[in-house]
Amino acid sequence: MEPRSISRKGFLKSSSVLLAAGTGILQAPAAIGAQQSQSVKADRSYTLKNVRLETGFGYDEDGEVVHTKTELFNIEIHDGNIKAILPNKADANAIDAKGLLMLPAFRDMHIHLDKTFYGLPWKAKLAKNRTVKDMIAYEQQIIPELLKTSVPRTEKLIELMQSYGTNYARSHVNIDPTSGLNSLKNLQKALENKKESFQAELVAFPQHGIYYTKSEDLMKEAAKMDIDFIGGLDPTSIDGAIEKHMDFVVQLALDNNKGIDIHLHESGDPGMKTIHYLIDKVIENPVLKGKTFISHSFALAQLDKVKIEETAEKLANAKVGIASTIPFGSTIMPIPVLYKHGVDVVAGNDCIIDWWSTFGTGSILQKANLAAQLYGYRTEFDLSRILKLATHNVLPLDDKGNRSWPKAGDQADVVLIDASCSAEAVSRISPVKSLIHRGKIVF
Structure with missing residues (x-):
């Protein structure tokens, strides 16, 4: 917000434009078609492809965590929950997450x-x-x-x-x-x-x-x-x-x-x-x-x-x-x-x-x-751990580097963020590109 004079009507209009601009980051692909797209909205069933998830820690010769491993996955979402986490299929008829990192919603x-x-x-x-x-x-x-x-x-x-x-x-x-x-x-x-x-x-x-x-x-x-x-x-x-x-x-x-x-x-x-x-x-x-x-x-x-x-x-x-x-x-x-x-x-x-x-x-x-x-x-390691302040203790990896989130059956409350891993997301306050609430893409 800039310290300048602006009417309340103008302020609200500007806010609406900025927020609306963000909602287009994740969109159903054109191949889905109008009828199928309406079905996606109705029951919140869809698949995300090219989703980056953390899979483990990388260590140096002294045993210190120096890297966070990630891979791309397909994520099936149904009725507000994560239905399945599958190997990535880049050519799938699905919503393209474009390699963004998936983290628990904040x-x-x-x-x-x-x-x-x-x-x-x-x-x-x-x-x-x-x-x-x-x-x-x-x-x-x-x-x-x-x-x-x-x-x-x-x-x-x-x-x-x-x-x-x-x-x-x-x-x-x-x-x-x-x-x-x-x-x-x-x-x-x-x-x-x-x-x-x-x-x-x-x-x-x-x-x-x-x-x-x-x-x-x-x-x-x-x-x-x-x-x-x-x-x-x-x-x-x-x-x-x-x-x-x-x-x-x-x-x-x-x-x-x-x-x-x-x-x-x-x-x-x-x-x-x-x-x-x-x-x-x-x-x-x-x-x-x-x-x-x-x-x-x-x-x-x-x-x-x-x-x-x-x-x-x-x-x-x-x-x-x-x-x-x-x-x-x-x-x-x-x-x-x-x-x-x-x-x-x-x-x-x-x-x-x-x-x-x-x-x-x-x-x-x-x-x-x-x-x-x-x-x-x-x-x-420490940066990846303090992410829990933003997620109330939900972390992608446990302290030993085992994937603890997401799991099939988890509520589909997630963010897609422009970062390589959670440590980078915390360090750089990386930009959030999309928010999914109970399976619904809301931003």
Whole structure:
């Protein structure tokens, strides 16, 4: 986006043209014919040829991975799933993938689809909005007007993410007295409109605090709607008490059979007390294991080596995950230590050009690249492993170089990318040429 004056109508038109241009990369060959082409669309049965898949690692004399082996294949897709993986037949009557690398479709696991300036004229973050409470006050001013166009703008944001290979997201959505349940309802409308090409799980997020703006009843209503997680926000600085805030979140999740994903920006002692309090609650309520996450968790970045090892082990034992935007600067998250102990780490763009942040591209592959730079993942092997940040732990090859994805029967959620292997894709943030969602070519 260039910082120039442009009307909203013009911006949306330009976005549509750019996105439409990308959808023609994979097209059914002319030989299929009109009648057969219609059949392909109807039951999503077709074959891709010249698809590049990773098949193993190449090693030097010291046993170091120095190369990723690939071969071309034919991929049969039927009814949204991968039906078969066959030796390549370049002359097959099939859709030509032209040697592009097939990778698992990307997942953005922390984003706010309901909040963005995308689709409106350029606007950077205001300097005066420094604290979370400042931002709450600002949101209370601007949300009523933004809600009027949130459905089409959310759809455009989804299309942006699809152009970067993302077909799945965990989206936090405001539940607050200013918007009531309208942010959630509008987001659900946008997702319904995009249900054939995109999937999302939703977090009911008390952005303005649970008690700070009296959002308890709204959260209870939202919990009975089509959402997946109960959110929370900085219990000490916003609501003034860890126990009261977190007990509400945990009980609401238990009562409604939901997961938990809280925003925790608080550092130091307040942040760590909240982390340990939630770990203890999950241990008390094992049904929450594997479905509880702490987003941001900046307090972890300030721990010494011994404390972070201890905390990572506790998180792993309680199966409490960490959702990170891979921040850089003075806050470097200890992602490698979390991985070492088996903590489920997920990544997301968080804000995409909104009033919280001027930045955000929509590319989750870029987050994997950033992690590689931050943590020194420079080798072929390490670069291939950190791709899991973009795919939520789905990798083409296991650590020993055996092909683990794709397999016949897997859901056909894939990207075709202009790279020789996943290591190169991460290193160069290689361009996504096509996205297939449940067998449907959507970009």
